[in-house]
Amino acid sequence: MRALDRGWDILKGGGPAVTACEQAIIELEDEPIFDAGVGSHLNREGKVQLDAILMDGATLKSGAVVAVERIRNPIRLARLVLEKSEHMLLAGYGAEQFALEQGLEFCNPEDLITEREAEIWSSRSGAANFGTVGAVALDVNGNLASGTSTGGTLYKYPGRVGDSALIGCGCYADNESSAVSSTGHGESIMKVVLAKTASDLVAAGKPAQAAAEAVIALMSRRTAGRGGLILLDRHGRVGTAFSTSNMAYAYRTATASGLFDIGP
Amino acid sequence: MRALDRGWDILKGGGPAVTACEQAIIELEDEPIFDAGVGSHLNREGKVQLDAILMDGATLKSGAVVAVERIRNPIRLARLVLEKSEHMLLAGYGAEQFALEQGLEFCNPEDLITEREAEIWSSRSGAANFGTVGAVALDVNGNLASGTSTGGTLYKYPGRVGDSALIGCGCYADNESSAVSSTGHGESIMKVVLAKTASDLVAAGKPAQAAAEAVIALMSRRTAGRGGLILLDRHGRVGTAFSTSNMAYAYRTATASGLFDIGP
Numbered sequence: 001m002r003a004l005d006r007g008w009d010i011l012k013g014g015g016p017a018v019t020a021c022e023q024a025i026i027e028l029e030d031e032p033i034f035d036a037g038v039g040s041h042l043n044r045e046g047k048v049q050l051d052a053i054l055m056d057g058a059t060l061k062s063g064a065v066v067a068v069e070r071i072r073n074p075i076r077l078a079r080l081v082l083e084k085s086e087h088m089l090l091a092g093y094g095a096e097q098f099a100l101e102q103g104l105e106f107c108n109p110e111d112l113i114t115e116r117e118a119e120i121w122s123s124r125s126g127a128a129n130f131g132t133v134g135a136v137a138l139d140v141n142g143n144l145a146s147g148t149s150t151g152g153t154l155y156k157y158p159g160r161v162g163d164s165a166l167i168g169c170g171c172y173a174d175n176e177s178s179a180v181s182s183t184g185h186g187e188s189i190m191k192v193v194l195a196k197t198a199s200d201l202v203a204a205g206k207p208a209q210a211a212a213e214a215v216i217a218l219m220s221r222r223t224a225g226r227g228g229l230i231l232l233d234r235h236g237r238v239g240t241a242f243s244t245s246n247m248a249y250a251y252r253t254a255t256a257s258g259l260f261d262i263g264p
Numbered sequence: 265m266r267a268l269d270r271g272w273d274i275l276k277g278g279g280p281a282v283t284a285c286e287q288a289i290i291e292l293e294d295e296p297i298f299d300a301g302v303g304s305h306l307n308r309e310g311k312v313q314l315d316a317i318l319m320d321g322a323t324l325k326s327g328a329v330v331a332v333e334r335i336r337n338p339i340r341l342a343r344l345v346l347e348k349s350e351h352m353l354l355a356g357y358g359a360e361q362f363a364l365e366q367g368l369e370f371c372n373p374e375d376l377i378t379e380r381e382a383e384i385w386s387s388r389s390g391a392a393n394f395g396t397v398g399a400v401a402l403d404v405n406g407n408l409a410s411g412t413s414t415g416g417t418l419y420k421y422p423g424r425v426g427d428s429a430l431i432g433c434g435c436y437a438d439n440e441s442s443a444v445s446s447t448g449h450g451e452s453i454m455k456v457v458l459a460k461t462a463s464d465l466v467a468a469g470k471p472a473q474a475a476a477e478a479v480i481a482l483m484s485r486r487t488a489g490r491g492g493l494i495l496l497d498r499h500g501r502v503g504t505a506f507s508t509s510n511m512a513y514a515y516r517t518a519t520a521s522g523l524f525d526i527g528p
Contacts, residue, residue: 049358060455060456060486060487061451061455062454062455066330066355066425067355067356067358085421086421086451087420087421087424087425087426087451088450088451088454089424089425089426089430089454090421090422090423090424090425091330091331091355091356091423091424091425092331092355092356092357092423093356093422093423094313094331094421094422094423094424095423097422097423098421098423156351157349157350157351157354157358157362158357158358158361159354159355159356159357159358159359159361159362160351160353160354160355160358161330161351161353161354161355162351162353166353166430166431166432167430167433167454167455167457168430168432168433168454168457168460169431169432172457186352187325187350187351187352190326190352190353190431190432191324191325191326191431192324193431193432193436193457193460196432196457196460196461197460197464200461200464222324223324
């Protein structure tokens with residue numbers, strides 16, 4: 001709810017959808033319970049490596065970073081790539097070099113590691129716990145935006161990049177159709193290029209909720225993995241669907257709001 | 265033609281489409297005229313950083329690496345990720361660590377730099393010269409595959425990743441529709457998720473050539489960038505289109521072949 005409020009405040013004040021997504025995601029990255037920013041899963045080597053993306057549906061430009069280790073809020077760095085770089089995706093030390101150039105301070109990599117995640121890693125007792133965060137927004141000017149941020153999978157191989165920060169997979173936004181952010185088993189989401197596929201279904205005339213359900217059904221048919229997505233069309237209609245055991249999400253529109261954490 | 269022969273030999277012998285793509289691309293990476301493997305463009309820091317992907321249309325699994333500096337044939341490493349990793353994309357030092365684990369030897373980063381590229385970089389006289397390489401193949405078992413390999417853009421920011429090695433953007437393969445490899449301005453190709461979009465047009469019933477042309481028209485409508493693609497549908501029908509000034513390509517089928525380097 002804090003993330004929802006923080007994003008909504010931007011939109012209510014007439015601010016841009018990209019800023020609303022960025023601000024909501026900063027709140028989620030800073031909350032240790034999620035697998036993004038502080039509290040992310042540790043990889044095989046016991047390190048946190050983060051991926052994030054922010055996409056502007058007005059221009060189709062995105063900014064994304066993958067495999068960064070010293071950035072507390074990778075969504076802030078994704079925003080800087082979106083606005084200050086001619087490129088759209090920066091990996092590893094190049095992304096960190098760009099952060100420094102843009103005045104974003106490094107954190108100590110250990111600041112990202114919580115006691116809980118260190119314990120899960122040490123005991124190798126981790127459940128397949130997805131906790132990628134994301135946001136979609138539509139602003140008063142009719143611009144759509146979406147963003148996604150993740151620490152990736154527990155015990156992942158160093159340098160492993162999942163769907164989250166890949167345009168069309170973990171995130172897509174197009175003012176002509178919809179904004180999408182996805183979560184779940186990264187490699188399976190990548191196989192069906194989930195976010196772009198969902199957005200194309202909306203462009204082809206499917207209602208938001210039907211499009212969200214159709215793409216999860218497609219993912220189940222073509223892959224062995226599970227996932228979920230939040231989707232917002234250009235008219236502000238919401239769609240959500242998931243084949244994972246649960247997916248916590250909240251939404252607010254001019255006329256309605258809700259908070260859901262649907263478990264088995 | 266050497267690349268075509270090398271790929272065709274695999275297919276003629278009943279070998280898999282993924283191997284045909286890999287072998288054709290190795291030939292192209294080893295040819296210094298292309299912007300892939302040896303002879304790649306240098307980035308802002310005067311280094312070569314390579315991206316490559318190989319995708320299997322039977323499983324929708326891909327293997328990809330980005331921002332690697334010590335791998336002579338990144339498509340070989342992409343093949344190893346495809347076959348030996350639970351993941352689909354590895355970045356930077358993690359990708360290189362995986363290469364070592366899998367027995368792929370490092371090259372000296374300077375071995376990738378040709379005199380011609382060093383001269384272009386030093387004189388800052390480089391034209392916007394795209395030279396990404398790719399291949400698509402259909403084997404006797406009806407399996408489609410595609411692959412793409414690149415050195416990226418001249419003077420790119422360290423860590424910059426373009427479309428080439430991103431599933432759905434620079435490459436896509438699906439036995440139910442088609443195999444696609446794209447080239448051109450990476451960020452613009454990413455904006456429209458070109459390869460998956462083309463593949464979806466084929467799945468929706470568009471003939472191969474019409475799908476290739478439609479997706480380039482879409483790219484021209486939605487972005488300021490130029491690009492091209494090669495496409496092969498599940499019946500072996502070829503589609504090619506480009507909005508760049510030229511795109512060299514060759515193809516062979518059971519009944520026809522051709523080599524094209526169409527310039528202005």
